[in-house]
Amino acid sequence: MPKNPLPPKPLDATDLALVRLLELDGRTSNATLAREVGIAESTCLVRVRSLRERGVVRGIHADVDPVAVGRPVEAMIAVRFGGHRRSHFEEFTEQVPQLPGVLGAYHVSGAIDYYVHVATESADALRDFVLDHLTNRPGVLHAETSLIFESMRGRGTMTRPDEPADPAGETP
Known part of the structure:
Protein backbone atom coordinates (compact mmCIF):
# COMPACT_ATOMS: atom_id res chain seq x y z
CA MET A 1 0.00 0.00 0.00
CA PRO A 2 1.36 3.47 -0.84
CA LYS A 3 2.44 5.63 2.09
CA ASN A 4 0.06 8.40 1.05
CA PRO A 5 -2.78 6.79 -0.93
CA LEU A 6 -4.85 9.95 -1.42
CA PRO A 7 -4.05 12.19 -4.40
CA PRO A 8 -1.95 15.13 -3.31
CA LYS A 9 -3.93 18.26 -2.62
CA PRO A 10 -1.91 21.46 -2.47
CA LEU A 11 -1.58 23.01 0.95
CA ASP A 12 -3.09 26.46 1.21
CA ALA A 13 -1.93 29.18 3.60
CA THR A 14 -4.26 27.93 6.36
CA ASP A 15 -2.94 24.37 6.05
CA LEU A 16 0.65 25.62 6.16
CA ALA A 17 -0.10 27.74 9.23
CA LEU A 18 -1.64 24.73 11.00
CA VAL A 19 1.33 22.53 10.08
CA ARG A 20 3.80 25.13 11.37
CA LEU A 21 1.95 25.46 14.69
CA LEU A 22 1.75 21.68 15.11
CA GLU A 23 5.47 21.37 14.33
CA LEU A 24 6.29 23.86 17.06
CA ASP A 25 4.03 22.13 19.60
CA GLY A 26 2.06 19.04 18.63
CA ARG A 27 0.05 19.30 21.85
CA THR A 28 -1.49 22.65 20.90
CA SER A 29 -5.23 22.49 21.53
CA ASN A 30 -7.73 22.76 18.70
CA ALA A 31 -9.09 25.99 20.24
CA THR A 32 -5.61 27.57 20.25
CA LEU A 33 -4.87 26.41 16.70
CA ALA A 34 -8.17 27.87 15.48
CA ARG A 35 -7.57 31.18 17.26
CA GLU A 36 -3.96 31.47 15.98
CA VAL A 37 -4.99 30.77 12.39
CA GLY A 38 -8.23 32.77 12.53
CA ILE A 39 -10.75 30.04 11.72
CA ALA A 40 -13.66 28.42 13.54
CA GLU A 41 -12.83 25.53 15.87
CA SER A 42 -15.02 23.15 13.86
CA THR A 43 -13.23 24.15 10.66
CA CYS A 44 -9.87 23.71 12.37
CA LEU A 45 -10.80 20.22 13.53
CA VAL A 46 -11.80 19.23 9.98
CA ARG A 47 -8.61 20.73 8.54
CA VAL A 48 -6.29 18.99 11.01
CA ARG A 49 -8.12 15.69 10.47
CA SER A 50 -7.67 16.17 6.70
CA LEU A 51 -3.93 16.86 7.16
CA ARG A 52 -3.64 13.56 9.08
CA GLU A 53 -5.72 11.57 6.57
CA ARG A 54 -3.70 12.95 3.65
CA GLY A 55 -0.44 11.95 5.35
CA VAL A 56 0.82 15.51 5.76
CA VAL A 57 0.84 15.17 9.55
CA ARG A 58 2.05 11.61 10.11
CA GLY A 59 1.76 11.64 13.89
CA ILE A 60 2.47 13.41 17.14
CA HIS A 61 5.17 11.72 19.19
CA ALA A 62 6.77 11.95 22.61
CA ASP A 63 10.50 12.69 22.48
CA VAL A 64 11.71 10.17 25.08
CA ASP A 65 15.26 10.35 26.44
CA PRO A 66 16.78 6.85 25.93
CA PHE A 149 28.33 9.98 21.58
CA GLU A 150 25.71 12.73 21.51
CA SER A 151 22.31 12.85 19.89
CA MET A 152 20.57 16.11 19.02
CA ARG A 153 16.99 16.21 17.80
CA GLY A 154 16.35 18.61 14.97
CA ARG A 155 14.36 21.65 16.01
CA GLY A 156 13.75 23.05 12.56
CA THR A 157 10.41 23.01 10.82
CA MET A 158 9.39 21.49 7.50
CA THR A 159 7.61 24.70 6.53
CA ARG A 160 9.87 27.47 5.30
CA PRO A 161 10.29 30.55 7.47
CA ASP A 162 9.39 32.78 4.51
CA GLU A 163 5.99 31.10 4.11
CA PRO A 164 3.09 32.95 5.65
CA ALA A 165 2.34 31.80 9.20
CA ASP A 166 -1.30 32.74 8.85
CA PRO A 167 -3.82 32.95 6.01
CA ALA A 168 -3.53 36.74 5.90
CA GLY A 169 0.09 36.35 4.80
CA GLU A 170 1.63 37.97 7.88
CA THR A 171 4.67 36.34 9.43
CA PRO A 172 4.93 35.94 13.20
Missing part, protein backbone atom coordinates in the same frame (compact mmCIF):
# COMPACT_ATOMS: atom_id res chain seq x y z
CA VAL A 67 19.04 7.30 28.97
CA ALA A 68 16.05 8.03 31.22
CA VAL A 69 14.42 4.72 30.23
CA GLY A 70 17.56 2.63 30.67
CA ARG A 71 18.95 2.63 27.12
CA PRO A 72 22.08 4.80 27.33
CA VAL A 73 24.00 3.21 24.44
CA GLU A 74 22.96 4.65 21.08
CA ALA A 75 24.37 3.55 17.74
CA MET A 76 23.86 3.96 14.03
CA ILE A 77 24.23 0.65 12.22
CA ALA A 78 25.00 0.68 8.49
CA VAL A 79 23.56 -2.41 6.81
CA ARG A 80 24.57 -3.59 3.35
CA PHE A 81 22.81 -6.33 1.45
CA GLY A 82 24.50 -8.83 -0.87
CA GLY A 83 22.30 -8.88 -3.93
CA HIS A 84 19.11 -6.95 -4.00
CA ARG A 85 16.18 -9.31 -3.73
CA ARG A 86 12.97 -7.40 -3.23
CA SER A 87 11.74 -9.92 -0.63
CA HIS A 88 14.79 -9.27 1.58
CA PHE A 89 14.23 -5.51 1.49
CA GLU A 90 10.48 -5.84 2.09
CA GLU A 91 11.00 -8.11 5.09
CA PHE A 92 13.67 -5.82 6.53
CA THR A 93 11.51 -2.72 5.99
CA GLU A 94 8.52 -4.35 7.65
CA GLN A 95 10.21 -6.00 10.63
CA VAL A 96 13.26 -4.00 11.73
CA PRO A 97 11.49 -0.72 12.63
CA GLN A 98 9.24 -2.73 14.98
CA LEU A 99 12.11 -4.16 17.05
CA PRO A 100 12.55 -2.90 20.63
CA GLY A 101 15.13 -0.13 20.82
CA VAL A 102 14.93 0.89 17.15
CA LEU A 103 14.61 4.68 17.02
CA GLY A 104 14.65 4.90 13.23
CA ALA A 105 15.44 2.93 10.10
CA TYR A 106 16.40 4.61 6.85
CA HIS A 107 16.55 3.01 3.39
CA VAL A 108 19.19 5.02 1.56
CA SER A 109 21.08 5.15 -1.72
CA GLY A 110 24.79 4.49 -2.17
CA ALA A 111 27.04 1.72 -0.85
CA ILE A 112 24.88 1.30 2.29
CA ASP A 113 21.30 0.06 1.95
CA TYR A 114 19.94 0.92 5.41
CA TYR A 115 20.92 2.86 8.49
CA VAL A 116 19.35 1.64 11.71
CA HIS A 117 19.40 3.96 14.74
CA VAL A 118 19.13 2.01 18.00
CA ALA A 119 19.30 2.58 21.74
CA THR A 120 20.27 -0.33 23.99
CA GLU A 121 20.92 -1.06 27.65
CA SER A 122 24.63 -1.82 27.21
CA ALA A 123 27.42 -2.55 24.74
CA ASP A 124 26.65 -6.26 25.16
CA ALA A 125 22.99 -5.65 24.34
CA LEU A 126 24.07 -3.68 21.24
CA ARG A 127 26.28 -6.54 20.08
CA ASP A 128 23.43 -9.01 20.66
CA PHE A 129 21.01 -6.77 18.76
CA VAL A 130 23.29 -6.66 15.73
CA LEU A 131 23.93 -10.41 15.79
CA ASP A 132 20.37 -11.49 16.58
CA HIS A 133 18.38 -9.03 14.49
CA LEU A 134 20.55 -7.78 11.64
CA THR A 135 23.46 -9.94 10.52
CA ASN A 136 21.44 -13.16 10.53
CA ARG A 137 18.77 -11.80 8.17
CA PRO A 138 18.51 -13.19 4.65
CA GLY A 139 20.49 -11.07 2.22
CA VAL A 140 22.44 -9.07 4.81
CA LEU A 141 26.09 -9.06 3.80
CA HIS A 142 27.59 -6.57 6.26
CA ALA A 143 26.67 -4.49 9.30
CA GLU A 144 28.93 -1.76 10.64
CA THR A 145 28.15 -0.18 13.98
CA SER A 146 29.05 3.39 14.94
CA LEU A 147 28.47 4.52 18.52
CA ILE A 148 26.66 7.81 18.96
